[in-house]
Amino acid sequence: MSYYYGQICQIIFMISLPYICCLSFDFDDVFVSLKDVVIGNGKNVISSIPTPDTLFRLGINVVAGLPFEVVLSAVNVVCSAAISSGTIRSRITPDLNKMNFQLRTACNKYEYPLLSSSELWNNPEFDRNKSVVIYASGFMSTITNSSSIDELSKVYNCRDDVNFVAVDAANFVDTLYTWSALNTDEIGKNIAVGLVELTKIVPVENIHLIGHSLGAHIMGAAGRNFYYQTGKLIPRITALDPAKPCFNEGQSLSGLMRGDAEFIDVIHSDPGALGKREPTGDIDFYPGGLGPLPKGCYDIGCAHARSWQYYAETVYQGNEMSYLGVRCTSLIQAEEGKCPGPKVPMGYAVPKYLKGNYFLDVNGEEPFGKQSDAGFLESKKNCGTCQN
Known part of the structure; x- marks a missing residue:
């Protein structure tokens, strides 16, 4: 303890x-x-x-x-x-010239500065006919030490129908937490510059932004500033346990907000602790309920990471329906059948017309999805990795 x-x-x-x-x-x-x-x-x-x-x-x-x-x-x-109070300023300010997009294929990683993003989009391994997923990880993570980037790039490359791109925010979210939180808006503005360049090659309809923890707020700022610059909304932002500390609606750092994209889906895995509890998107999922520790977790770090682990399971082709939630006010009511609405998938295949709060139970160990097939996921263990 x-x-x-x-x-x-x-x-x-x-x-x-x-x-x-x-x-x-x-x-x-x-x-x-x-x-x-x-x-x-x-x-x-x-x-x-x-x-x-x-x-x-x-x-x-x-x-x-x-x-x-x-x-x-x-x-x-x-x-x-x-x-x-306005008396705190980050001592490490985001520098557009030190931030990069990284295209990840099964075997290679290609990195380009945000201001030269057109070079990335012209890379021979970037398929203009595919959609683009752009992911930002959270606090204390970088492009070289992020388990979530490694796993999400793997599962998306297994699908082979998207270009997976990670954001390298250098050390601007790998510093003291308060400074990192203060940097989220500026990082988002810089990403929006790269998104404007991207839409010269890829239709905006084909772009999906995903962020975990502080990365969720970064992507909210990116979507917001992209709209300010173009008058167009990014179709979808997926927020994976958006960070709670320092982020409150109506205050200096509001973070991700409804309206930052046409559709925002949120997965809360550590609500009320490291992650926000209150609904933040158009549809908010609470796997394991409103408590801060889902099954199998005995510390908040584990709980905070569960959101991207849950989401990653749903990306595998054939496993999109592995988490089914029901619109409800609590997990207990959902389990007691007091919320008789239809069950809908959380994660990759979430219907983009839905609104409200959805609850579902999860397993305490992999596979975490109640509808996941352990044998199927085992067969996908090496899918999306380099086989050369």
């Missing part, structure tokens, strides 16, 4: 350090304020503690996750207040 609290302390430190570095104040005041926020959030939680019967039904994962949710809610309040 001390390890998990260590994770929280690290997040608090990463968020708070720029504030400490940039301002002059009494440290006692800071800790008193933080204590007050935690206590205030604690009172709210105590007033809404579920009954023992409900706790039993929700399972031990959710109960274990409550302390993290309380502390991270306090962190979110402190971070938002600090950023809104």
Whole structure:
């Protein structure tokens, strides 16, 4: 348990350090304020503690996750207040000349600066007749150390019907969290410049933006700024557990918002902790319910990563229906059959005309989708990888 609290302390430190570095104040005041926020959030939680019967039904994962949710809610309040004060500035500012698009095929990686994106689109291995998926990973990840980029490029190359492109934001999301959060809008603006170049070759209808954690907010900013520049909306943004700390609608960092694309689908795997709980898209999926820890996860890092792992499973051709959700207000009601609407696929094949909040159960280990076929996925283990 001390390890998990260590994770929280690290997040608090990463968020708070720029504030400490940039301002002059009494440290006692800071800790008193933080204590007050935690206590205030604690009172709210105590007033809404579920009954023992409900706790039993929700399972031990959710109960274990409550302390993290309380502390991270306090962190979110402190971070938002600090950023809104206008006294914090990122010391590492995004530089358009140091950001790249990377085309990933099964065997090769081709990287070009955003400002020279036309060279990437003219690469012989870039197929203009295929659609384009552009992916941005999250905090503390780069183009060379991201498991999500590796896995998503693999599953999309297995389909062989898209060009998979990753965004290399250099070190602008691999720094102190607050600075990384402050950089999301600027990174999104820079990506929009590359998207404008892309649409000179590929119809905008063929573009799909995907982002995990901070990457979801980056892609929201990219879609928003693309619209400002062209008057056209990107057809779809998929947000994988969009980051919660520091991002609040109506404040300095609002992050991804409805309207940033024609259609936004969201998968919440760590709601209320590292990921946002409130609906953020046109359709929001809650696999495993509203608790911060889905089955099989005992820390928030695991839960936060589940969103892209869930999504990746759905990309395999023949496995698109592996996660089926129903429009509802909670997982318990969905499981008790109190939401009799039709079941719809989460992830790759989500119908783009749907709206609302959808709930579904998941497995605690791979394959995570209740409708996934373990044998089928095992047969795809090497699909999308280089066979030379």
